[in-house]
Amino acid sequence: AKTAVITANVQLLVTPKLGAEVKTPPLLRWAPYRSPRYYNVQLWRGGGKILSAWPTKSRLKLPLVWRYNGRNYRLSPGRYRWFVFPGYGPRAQARYGKMLGSSTFFVVPKSKK
Numbered sequence: 001a002k003t004a005v006i007t008a009n010v011q012l013l014v015t016p017k018l019g020a021e022v023k024t025p026p027l028l029r030w031a032p033y034r035s036p037r038y039y040n041v042q043l044w045r046g047g048g049k050i051l052s053a054w055p056t057k058s059r060l061k062l063p064l065v066w067r068y069n070g071r072n073y074r075l076s077p078g079r080y081r082w083f084v085f086p087g088y089g090p091r092a093q094a095r096y097g098k099m100l101g102s103s104t105f106f107v108v109p110k111s112k113k
Contacts, residue, residue: 013102014029016103025063026062049068
């Protein structure tokens with residue numbers, strides 16, 4: 001029997017490391033890519049997209065609270081997956097290149113002192 005091994009394309013995504021546990025909103029960082037005008041960063045939780053942002057640099061500091069599609073969200077304990085796509089041309093055209101990668105991180109409760 002043959003076994004297929006599937007590995008995530010995470011080498012371009014720098015921080016947080018795959019599976020990292022964070023207690024505060026992380027700075028998402030990835031390797032710069034062939035000069036796109038912007039990037040599309042998507043944050044997913046529980047099977048649904050909860051944030052889409054378009055930074056012009058290869059990083060995005062996640063906020064503690066934000067609004068997306070008319071709903072309020074908070075970075076609460078749980079598993080998050082993020083994706084990065086390069087964007088070309090005017091943002092309104094939504095011309096994206098191939099996904100640069102995806103990774104996961106976990107928000108863990110702050111320990112009580």
